[in-house]
Amino acid sequence: MSEKPVNSVCACEGCKCQVEPGKAVISAGKAYCCQACAEHHPHDRPCNDQHCHCGDTAGAAH
Numbered sequence: 821m822s823e824k825p826v827n828s829v830c831a832c833e834g835c836k837c838q839v840e841p842g843k844a845v846i847s848a849g850k851a852y853c854c855q856a857c858a859e860h861h862p863h864d865r866p867c868n869d870q871h872c873h874c875g876d877t878a879g880a881a882h
C-alpha cells in the first residue's frame with residue numbers, strides 16, 4: 821500500500837473542517853481550510869464551509 825495523504829483538521833479554533841492536502845492555506849506554519857480561517861476571520865468573514873461556525877466565535881465570544 822502506498823502512503824495515503826493524511827487529512828488534518830483546520831488549525832482555526834473551533835473549526836472542524838478537514839484540510840485537504842494541496843488545498844491547505846498555510847499561515848504561521850499551520851494549515852487552515854480556507855483563507856478566512858488563516859486570517860482569523862477578519863471583518864467576521866465566515867468560513868468557506870457555511871455549516872462551520874468557527875468564524876462566529878472569533879470575535880463574538882468573551
Ligand SMILES: [Zn+2]
Binds near residue numbers: 832835853869
Ligand atoms: Zn471552518
Ligand SMILES: [Zn+2]
Binds near residue numbers: 832861
Ligand atoms: Zn475558522
